[in-house]
Amino acid sequence: MGHLLDLLKQSVRTLGQAPAKRRRITPAEEYRRTVESFVREVTGQRPTDWRIFAQALTHSSYVGSNGGKQNERLEYLGDSLLGAVIAAAAYQLYPDEDEGGLTQIRSFLSSRKQINKLARNMGIDKVLRVSPGVDLEHSDVPGNALEAFIGALYLDKGFEATADFVKKQVVISRKNMDKVSRQEEDYKSAFIIKMQREGTPYLFDYLGETEETPGEVVHHIALRVGAEGEILSRGSGPSKKAADQMAAQSALRLLADR
Secondary structure, three states: OHHHHHHHHHHHHHHOOOOOOOOOOOHHHHHHHHHHHHHHHHHOOOOOOHHHHHHHOEOHHHHHHHOOOOOHHHHHHHHHHHHHHHHHHHHHHOOOOOHHHHHHHHHHHHOHHHHHHHHHHHOHHHHOEOOOOOOOOOOOHHHHHHHHHHHHHHHHHOHHHHHHHHHHHHHOOHHHHHHHHHHOOOHHHHHHHHHHHHOOOEEEEEEEEEEEEOOEEEEEEEEEEOOOOEEEEEEEEOOHHHHHHHHHHHHHHHHHHO
């Protein structure tokens, strides 16, 4: 009987207690979750130190109003890594290109306009901490943040993970390269990227030069594709570069119509 009375008293005390309050999530903890989720989404890996990524995603305008660390030092590091990885990837992916061609491809892939587009495609502008007055649509801020993110990834995961990220997101991403091919006027680079993506052999075959009028030299190119080296298009121009561009432009138009 005494045991039952003790249980009844305990029940009465429990009923009189207020329900436990759910712990409130602070803005800092909510942003930490946002950063960790974004890193996992774009890299496939969980960050070891989320704070270094938060710094990469913090613009100087935000720091001025809220304190903390901004991303300019990481941007410097990421810019250097981006150029190095793109150069190495271009060297490996395009074994038949000379120095001029490789430089052209690197410039094509790492242009400020393109990096800004890639940053927005990744959604960096959605997680970037920045003051309300900054124009993210018509400025280099998203691209700068992408470079800072690359720097943070290197510090957190090392060079191999960083190189893999850059190759997938910048060099050979199907979605990004489709956008590049449609919007840029560098037809040779767009053609090379398309062939590399599809695994199709190609050759810009220099046929020589002719002198159409005294002192005016015209260079001629045949653009060959496939294992048999079938001629897809031809190009002529005052320089080899111009002839390449003409042949590539014609080839892209032909392929688009097929």
